[in-house]
Amino acid sequence: MMGHLPIFFRTGLILLLVLLAAxxxxxxxxxxxxxxxxxxxxxxxxxxxxxxxxxxxxxxxxxxxxxxxxxxxxxxxxxxxxxxxxxxxxxxxxxxxxxxxxxxxxxxxxxxxxxxxxxxxxxxxxxxxxxxxxxxxxxxxxxxxxxxxxxxxxxxxxxxxxxxxxxxxxxxxxxxxxxxxxxxxxxxxxxxxxxxxxxxxxxxxxxxxxxxxxxxxxxxxxxxxxxxxxxxxxxxxxxxxxxxxxxxxxxxxxxxxxxxxxxxxxxxxxxxxxxxxxxxxxxxxxxxxxxxxxxxxxSCPRNTTPSMSMLLTGKTQPYRPGLDTLRLTTGTSRCLTLRFTDPDPTTTLSLSLNPVNFTGVLPTFSITKGLVQTAGAPDTLISRLCFPACLNTRGKVFLLDVIVSDDGCSLPKRDTLRVAFTSVPDPNGNPVISSTAGPARPLRARPGDLVTFTLTGTDPDNDPVTLEMTGRGFSPAAFGAQLSQAPVGSQTRGTFTWRVDCSAISKPVFEFEFTAAASPCNERQATSLVVPIQIDYSNQPPVLTTSLPPDSAGLPPLIRRRLGEVYEVALEGLDADPNPLVLTATGKSFDLAAAGITFTPQNGTGRATGTFRWTPDCEAVRQNGLEVTFRLQETTCLAQPQMRTVRLEVIPPVVPPFMPPNIFTPNGDDLNAFFRLPNLPPDFCDSRLGSIKVFSRWGNEVYRTTNRDFKWDGGNLPGGVYFYLVEYTDRRFKGTVTIAR
Known part of the structure; x- marks a missing residue:
């Protein structure tokens, strides 16, 4: 239908809608x-x-x-x-x-x-x-x-x-x-x-x-x-x-x-x-x-400002702001009486404090809020304001605003009483600390010792006591010293433990300072006790003795034996201190047992012995000789081991000159009738005879044996030149031999 309306009508309707929306x-x-x-x-x-x-x-x-x-x-x-x-x-x-x-x-x-x-x-x-x-x-x-x-x-x-x-x-x-x-x-x-x-x-x-x-x-x-x-x-x-x-x-x-x-x-x-x-x-x-x-x-109903006065304990006249200064000392009451009045009916009064020139703990009210209950007549609320016994103004005059506010609308009406006061806290005795470390000072200890004793902290006013440990010029924790503590009745009991290790020898005397601390009125009070501990440490290196030959020109002694020829030597280590000693033998890049070596130590405090036994075998040959190091180690601080090294070698067998024959005559006269090799090198460890072969000049194998004591008569082969090949596991020999008939 909108499409058939006149243009002016449509325009007017749209304008009307816009105006209504606007x-x-x-x-x-x-x-x-x-x-x-x-x-x-x-x-x-x-x-x-x-x-x-x-x-x-x-x-x-x-x-x-x-x-x-x-x-x-x-x-x-x-x-x-x-x-x-x-x-x-x-x-x-x-x-x-x-x-x-x-x-x-x-x-x-x-x-x-x-x-x-x-x-x-x-x-x-x-x-x-x-x-x-x-x-x-x-x-x-x-x-x-x-x-x-x-x-x-x-x-x-x-x-x-x-x-x-x-x-x-x-x-x-x-x-x-x-x-x-x-x-x-x-x-x-x-x-x-x-x-x-x-x-x-x-x-x-x-x-x-x-x-x-x-x-x-x-x-x-x-x-x-x-x-x-x-x-x-x-x-x-x-x-x-x-x-x-x-x-x-x-x-x-x-x-x-x-x-x-x-x-x-x-x-x-x-x-x-x-x-x-x-x-x-x-x-x-x-x-x-x-x-x-x-x-x-x-336009609000009229709200009357509440009023407040303060009476000192034992006084009949109210406190006069700007003229009076409260002096809170030992033996005096720290509580004041506050009286509040408000002529408005059913008014609830609220109390608050505002410290003017100080921070810290504030006094407390016995009541912080009260209701005016009698319509049309003043009603009086009473609250006690008590200052903490710990409060200490240190000779300065502190200013405190005591504020009473009603619950009137739109904002509360207030009356403020500014109180000037000084306060000295009640006297408090310092804590006391004692220990079971004994009167003889300094305590003496060696590396490896466990030092322990008990500390007790007490306070004459029964304030909670905490035990603290510091070191003069060192950190106890860095050296492993510990202090554990727990309350025992009205006391605090602590246990000091220190397993002295080698790091302690860097300092001749350790002065441990133990403190019993209390914080009455948030002010630290402490008493300290110093326990010095002297570290006793001196050491002479142990001495290693043996029947081994001495070193020569800086080189270890050389021990040479034939295969199976046993070599045995005894070693002894002595320490004058005495400290625990450990004697060991170590092969250079080889296992002792695999090379036919045994070492039996007897380790102990101040003395250690060992028996070294070598049964030469082919392992020493394969290694081209063996080096064994004996080490005597003491268990102490900054210990320097004592060491000896020996070189072991196997003596090879004597090898005669190898001069094989080049002709033999198997012609029936029993003279020079066999081909033999009596001067073959002997078997030695990994160098062993494998085979002996004879070939014709055309390369055909005509004879083979593995017996080094062989005798070959040439068989039925015709006379002439033949070739032989002797093979070992690590080498070979070859040459010619002539059969002459």
Missing amino acids: AGARATHIVGGEMDLQRVAGNQYRLSLNLYFDALNGNAGALDQDLTASIFDKTTNRRMQDVVLPLIGNTLVAYSNIACTVPSLSTRRLIYSRLIELPSNVYTNGAGYYAAIERCCRNNGISNIQNPGDAGQTFYLEFPAVVRGGQPFLNSTPKIFPPLSDYACRGELFYYSFAGQDADQDSLVYELATPLNGHATPGLPKPPTAEPAPYAPIQWQPGLNVLNQIPGNPALTIDRISGRLQVLPQQLGLFVFGIKCSEYRKGMKIGEVRRDFQLQVL
Whole structure:
């Protein structure tokens, strides 16, 4: 049907729908808000907007599901990026005192947030950048600005470049203290802390600022993106300005350092105000955040300030602030009586303490809260304030504010009594330490000894005692000394143990300092005991004796024997100290048993013996001789072994000249009738006869034997020249022989 409507009618209908949508979106609802930018990791940041929404009068249709933030270069106003922030949180802002809730004030905190990237090769302008979100409109009921229902708001922050001097510049903007949902009462002081927190520990400075209006209008309440700066401010009502945003005596102020906001309002109404928090690093401003918010001033029932007095024990006159000084000493009472009155009915009074010029343990109240129960008549509460016996002002005068607060609305009324006092703690005796180490000092020990004794720590005031161990010029743990301890009744019992090892000979005397320590009133008291331990150590190297021949020209003696000819020698080691001795024999690159060698030691303290026995076999031949090292080792510190080395060789058999015959005559006269080789080299270890072969001149084998005592008559072979080959396992002989018939 829409397609058949006249063009002017369709256009008018669309315009009407747009206007209706705009009317819903422009509905006045904004209480205030602020932005923040927090670094997450690398070039990733979280950009967030906290928007405070009028939960009573705001149109639900104006609760946006997202808002768009725009980021600009501060120098050129160049648009860097636009970021759509989705709604991720929607909660009510709590009252400081829930009992002071009024039906005309309810605020929601809407959180819009998203992770964004700030590339280090893009965000490099030393002048920095700013982010803005524009939205309309503010509450109609605001009293201190002109046309509040048509006034928009620009949420604004500034941040530095992410790179400075070629290095990453890491920064997160300050987070302003959570918003208040409280109201102020006309004629009564209102205060609140807007102090922020900064993840980078930058310095924060607070000041009042005129809220920004910007470019959003009732006709365009939610621009698709923010325009670049400048942003027009809101227009104050006549007589008001940035330093007089909420009329009062005094008017609205904020402490530059603490962020404490206060005002004593003189007019009823709803007042918008602006706060700017600037962050400084090394004296240079690097960014800022702004918060706009509202404060409602109501006419409240009159709340009378409670009063307080203090009586000293045994005194009839109350304490006089500024004139009296409490002097808390041994034998005097450390408790005071506090009396509180409040003419308001059913008022609950709360007690608290604020140390003015000191830190540490505070006095305690017998009661910290009480109710005024009789309507229309004063009621008196009594509490005892007792100072700890340990408190020590060390001659200085400490100042303590004793505060009584009622539960009146919107903020409690207080009475403060400043108490000046000095305090000397009760006397306390030092702990005592004793040991079973005995009177003879120093204790004496040798490497290998176990030194142990008991230590006992006691305290005359039964304070808990801890035993401690230190070394004068050394660390006990580095040398293996230990101290274990446990409570035994009112005492602390410790056991010292030290297995003295060779590292101890580096120091002639070890002075162990043992301390019994107690901490009454958090002040250390200690008594020490020194136990010196002297290390006795001297050593003469052992002596190794043997019937081995002496070394010659620096070379070990040579022992030569024939195969099977046994060689035996005895060795003895003696130590004058005496220390445990171990005598060993080791072959150089061979196993003793595999070479026919046995070594039988008898090791002991101060003396060790050994019998060396060698039955020569072919292993010594294969190894081309054997080297055996005898080692006498004592068990003590820095021990140097005593060693002897011997070389063993096998005497080879005598080999006669090998002169084989070159002719034989098997002709029947029994003279020179056989071919024999009587002078063959004898078998020796791995050199053994394998075979004897005879060949014809055509290479045919005509005779073979493995018997070295063979006799060959030539058989029936015709006379002539023949060839013989004698093969050993490691060599061969060959030649010719002639058969002459």
